[in-house]
Amino acid sequence: MVGKGGAGKSVIAGTMARVVARDGRRVLALDSDLLPGLSFSLGAGADPTQPPLGEAAEKDENGRWRLRKGVGPVRAVQRYATDAPDGIRLLQAGKTPQAGVEPIMGSLNAYYRVIHRLPRARTFEDWTFVGDLPAGPRHVAFGWAPYAETFVAVVQPTAQSALAARRVARIARMREGVRAVFVANRVTGADDVRHVEGLVGEPVMAAVPADEAVAHAERLGVAPVDHAPDSPAVVEIERLVAALAEG
Ligand SMILES: Nc1ncnc2c1ncn2[C@@H]1O[C@H](COP(=O)(O)OP(=O)(O)OP(=O)(O)O)[C@@H](O)[C@H]1O
Numbered sequence: 001m002v003g004k005g006g007a008g009k010s011v012i013a014g015t016m017a018r019v020v021a022r023d024g025r026r027v028l029a030l031d032s033d034l035l036p037g038l039s040f041s042l043g044a045g046a047d048p049t050q051p052p053l054g055e056a057a058e059k060d061e062n063g064r065w066r067l068r069k070g071v072g073p074v075r076a077v078q079r080y081a082t083d084a085p086d087g088i089r090l091l092q093a094g095k096t097p098q099a100g101v102e103p104i105m106g107s108l109n110a111y112y113r114v115i116h117r118l119p120r121a122r123t124f125e126d127w128t129f130v131g132d133l134p135a136g137p138r139h140v141a142f143g144w145a146p147y148a149e150t151f152v153a154v155v156q157p158t159a160q161s162a163l164a165a166r167r168v169a170r171i172a173r174m175r176e177g178v179r180a181v182f183v184a185n186r187v188t189g190a191d192d193v194r195h196v197e198g199l200v201g202e203p204v205m206a207a208v209p210a211d212e213a214v215a216h217a218e219r220l221g222v223a224p225v226d227h228a229p230d231s232p233a234v235v236e237i238e239r240l241v242a243a244l245a246e247g
């Protein structure tokens with residue numbers, strides 16, 4: 001999930017992960033945002049202050065971070081991912097503490113190494129990966145989603161949001177074998193959808209309505225799927241999951 005800040009990446013990623021897991025598939029949710037978001041929309045509660053993945057990293061004799069001996073992608077997910085509802089496993093790069101990024105450097109390095117080995121790990125062949133990336137194009141350009149086959153660019157019906165989504169989609173599509181699709185979020189009618197499609201220059205794969213239930217779930221600190229499983233936004237995200245599965 002990519003796009004401008006506040007576009008709705010975390011809400012859509014967390015809800016998609018839950019929908020896929022309820023469909024009976026194994027899901028690994030991948031959270032590389034340094035700010036909170038995904039664990040709430042998944043219904044996994046607050047983020048740990050120290051990311052468990054920090055345990056997987058050590059420094060070599062030159063002071064460079066590496067994965068501890070014996071820690072590959074499978075073990076990293078077994079040991080350092082946490083449980084989320086519906087059997088989802090959640091692997092987090094870590095959240096920036098008050099003190100700055102230094103305390104989570106080990107975890108960030110471990111995360112980057114692990115995600116680059118996920119695509120070739122046979123254990124995960126039949127798993128679904130759902131990743132929530134930080135806002136903007138940088139993390140896409142710098143390879144923070146090497147597991148992604150599809151980038152979902154989330155767009156609100158504003159020019160800035162569409163411009164950001166187009167840029168990110170263009171960068172994502174530079175990698176061979178990758179597709180990028182657009183999803184409109186917080187739309188209030190057909191006019192909004194047409195507006196977004198005009199701005200991004202192609203049809204959107206789904207149009208998630210502005211939904212009071214999503215906002216309410218956030219105020220309560222619970223996942224939208226738990227708070228309002230039949231709300232229009234959740235129903236549209238279910239449709240998006242089906243459309244993505246169809247290819
Ligand atoms: N369809 C929707 N209807 C109503 N509110 C929504 C909807 N989608 C998202 N929101 C609200 O918009 C805000 C931003 O959503 P979210 O946190 O998912 O965005 P984000 O793209 O992950 O943001 P960030 O870039 O900060 O990570 C949240 O308060 C969320 O509850």
Ligand SMILES: [Mg+2]
Nearest residue numbers: 009010037038
């Ligand atoms: Mg977010």
